[in-house]
Amino acid sequence: MSNFNYERYKDIVGAVKYxxxxxxxxxxxxxxxxxxxxxxxxxxxxxxxxxxxxxHSKVGGE
Structure with a gap:
């Protein structure tokens, strides 16, 4: 899941808000x-x- 970043996080939060x-x-x-x-x-x-x-982002970062 290397494509998870803060921008993707903001997209998900926006979807939740909507x-x-x-x-x-x-x-x-x-x-x-x-x-x-x-x-x-x-x-x-x-x-x-x-x-x-x-x-998945933690797996590679820990």
């Missing part, structure tokens, strides 16, 4: 919708990607 904003837009009528569920799945995926990048 998806968080989409979650904040939910209201009482749609907070349990499949669209919100999809956003949740995307957040999990992005979080896992961040963990993977950090873990």
């Amino acid at each position: 998806l968080g904003e989409k979650l904040e837009e939910a209201n009482e009528s749609n907070y349990t919708s499949s669209d919100i569920e999809d956003i949740g799945c995307k957040l999990i995926s992005i979080g896992n990607r961040l963990r993977m990048y950090i873990r």
Whole structure:
């Protein structure tokens, strides 16, 4: 994972912020919708990607 750097980190944080904003837009009528569920799945995926990048960058750096 040599392509993990601060710029990539900022991209991931930006994606998390964007998806968080989409979650904040939910209201009482749609907070349990499949669209919100999809956003949740995307957040999990992005979080896992961040963990993977950090873990693999440590392997070469430690």
